[in-house]
Amino acid sequence: MNPARGYAVIDTETTGILTGWRHRIAEIAVVHLDPAGRITDEWVTLVNPDRDLGPQAIHGIRAADARRAPRFEHLAGELVQRLSGRVVVAHNWAFDAMHLRAEFGRLGIDTPFETDAGLCTMRAAGRARLNSGRSLIDCCAAARLSERSWHTALDDARAAGELLGFFLRHAPKAVATTEAQLRAANWAWPRLEPGAVRTVQRTAVGHVEPHFLARLVERMPRDGEPAVDAYLAMLDDALLDRQISATEGDALVEIAHDLGLHKDEVVALHLSYLRDLAREAWADQVVTDEERHDLLTVATLLALEPAIVETILDEERDSVRTPAGERKVGGLTLRPGDKVVLTGDMSRGRAEIAAEAAAAGIRVTTSVSKQTRVLAAADPDSLSGKAKRARECGVPVVSEAAFLKALAALG
Structure with missing residues (x-):
């Protein structure tokens, strides 16, 4: 069996934990390290998950950015090329492996990404007796590595790569390459054209979009x-x-x-x-x-x-009143009997919002129709199926804050 050319450290940010609940990868990064643990290359892109983004307060990905990103099927060839011939590494490999298997599985592609096929820096920390918690943040702190912008795929992959380098220098037995990892590195992938994939990055903090x-x-x-x-x-x-x-x-x-x-x-x-x-x-x-x-x-x-x-x-001080039915100052208004739909990971529990709405005579339904007054979204650029349906039906998509303000005014 051919030895690996080095390491491919991977990190994913996802819309949720369980693939069985149709959660998807929303950002993916691959950092290359040579056999000595030196970083030689890095690659990152957002991924359009074709659904709502889940816990945005944690991963910080905006739907306005993700909607411009390539879908997984468009970047699969590029990803395979970056993983082939290398030992795949991740912090909590089992999590990333589960999501990679699911994404490739949707394309009908078998993968080698089983539990023992990747080098897990979280498990290596235990073998090396690092005396830290399991999280990447704790492990890097114990190894006295740099602080990062945690919960972004690229910075987490860089951090896991630096942690691997630390182990290669100070506890090489904890990260010794196994036969299973070499088999995965030499996996016979089907021919996938890398294509000219345009990567999409997060909008920088403080960046102002052109009007x-x-x-x-x-x-x-x-x-x-x-x-x-x-x-x-x-x-x-x-x-x-x-x-x-x-x-x-x-x-x-x-x-x-x-x-x-x-x-x-x-x-x-x-x-x-x-x-x-x-x-x-x-x-x-x-x-x-x-x-x-x-x-x-x-x-x-x-x-x-x-x-x-x-x-x-x-x-306009002395102008006459605008005829009824035209635009009103104040934006969204709700009336008893209106039907509304919620989508995304709200800052308040949906059951709590639905109960408050019901008390005001507003009906919260689970599906969008042309009779829906508004779709209230955690992110107004939501990629969820409900948001897509709302735009097809001409139903306005409003922010959670605006909906709650209108609900409070009605109450």
Whole structure:
């Protein structure tokens, strides 16, 4: 049997623990080490799991990023190429092995990734008597290795790689290569073309996405007025929770392109939209601090200068009330009898939210239909089946915070 060329340290971030519950890999990293334990290469990408992302508070992956990422089937060839001929390593190998088996299994591909096929640095820590807890953080602290951005696939893989290097130097017997690990390294994989996979990384902390207006091209003026009702209707839905998700921004750009709107026309529509809201705010002859704050929020979301709010409020002071049924200041409102659906890992328990909703006359259902008022999501860019169905049915997807605020107002 050929000796391995070195090590491939792998780490995955997943939507949950159990593959039997249809949990998927959402980020994967592979770090190469030479036989002496020196890092020689690294690779990482988010993975579109085609479902909600689960405990986002732990792994920190945004649906706005994951939705742009390749699916596992698109990167399987690249991954095989990076693992072939190397001893596969992970901290808590059994967990990563379970998810790798499940992902390749969905593609009809057998793998060598059984419990004894990978070198587990967690188990090695026990053999080396490191006197630490089982977690990667504890093991690295006991070995006096660097702090990392834990729970990101690349930093966790780097940390496990450094831990392996520590063991190779100080306790080589604890990480001695076994026959099972060499068999896995020399596994006869089916031919998979690596392809030109475009990796997608997490958005850097503090990064500000360009406003969706920046993606609208300048167009030549036209004769006649464009049909804008469809754009305004989508804007209504997008602003229900007083934020515009990446998915909603994409949809607004797409419909503006479909309608042939150029950037100046969209800016004019945004001003008109803000003016309608200001007119509604003056309907009772008083603009409250809450209404003024709401108008400033909308102006910011629509890339309008905040100062324009006071100008428009002054101009609309004496305007008549907007006819019933048009846009209202305050965003999402709920009425007794409305049906709502929840998706994602909420900050509060779903049973608690459902009980509060029921007390206010709101029915929380498990499936989306055209009769659903809104889908409340832990992440408004959710990739869940419910979110996909909501977008197909034209049901607005709003944030958990906006839904709970509207629920509290109704209660």
